[in-house]
Amino acid sequence: MMRPVPSRDDVAADMIVRACGYDHDFPDDVLKPTETEIDSAGRTINVNRVPCRACGTIMVSRWHESSGPYLAVTRMHEPPEPGDIPGIAERTEQVTDAEFAEFLATQGFPEGIPTDFAPDRRTTATTERLEFVLRIKAGQFFLLDRNGPLNAILPVPPHAESAELIEAVAGAAVFWTAEGELPLTVIISPADPRPDRSYDRIAEVSCRFHTGHVELREVAGRKLPLPPLPAGHGDYRLRLHTNDSGCLLHIFNQPRSKPLVH
Secondary structure, eight states, X not given: OOOOOOOHHHHHHHHHHHHHTTOOOOOSOOOSOSEEEEOTTSOEEEEEEEEXXXXXXXXXXXXXXXXXXXXXXXXXXXXXXXXXXXXXXXXXXXXXXXXXXXXXXXXXXXXXXOTTSOOOOTTTOOOEEEEEXXXXXXXXXXXXXXXXXXXXXXXXXXXXXXXXXEEEXXXXXXXXXXXXXXXXXEEEESSOOOOOTTSSEEEEEEEEESSSOEEEEETTSOEEEOOOOTTOSEEEEEEEEEETTEEEEEEEEXXXXXXXXX
């Protein structure tokens, strides 16, 4: 499997989290449960998860209910999803070429971005709209790294991101839809085009593409190359809209965040 080349979003996320260090800005009251768990003895564990207001790092507190004067609380920190880091979009725009090159070198890419990767055009790219009619078999079609293998996403691995209509891993996504001919509109944008509420069902996940070159793929059918993605390689949001008349797929640059069903 191709080792992911860091993107400018990765640089910005690293800078923000490192700048915060251990001096996190958590809310004062963190002992109100946001969820519960059951331990091995069948007892309820209260769980509170709160993000640092500066860098998004999550503090997870766990405790059992107690009738005594003392409460035993365990705490740990979890890294944030890049899309949950405050100010990451603005910080990404401020990453200099020198900072990017230095980060790439520390991550094992001293030669920088490979020349065959799609260029980062997020400041100059315009929205592109493409129309297709796909031949759907087995109720699915795919978006893959150019010439990527279907077995990256089929069978769907347990660690895949899932949002009802879509399942995705790095470099591959499968979309579930009806059999037959499917009118599909694809909108590729450097910014979020916002959901189209005229559709009955809308779901979205994040997907990391290794080179910024992608293609639609039918089951045992055509490969349909798409234009280079506007931010080059890195994380994108895939938002699928469906109704009886067809599908709309948004592809736009956005740091990784949790799946969402509208």
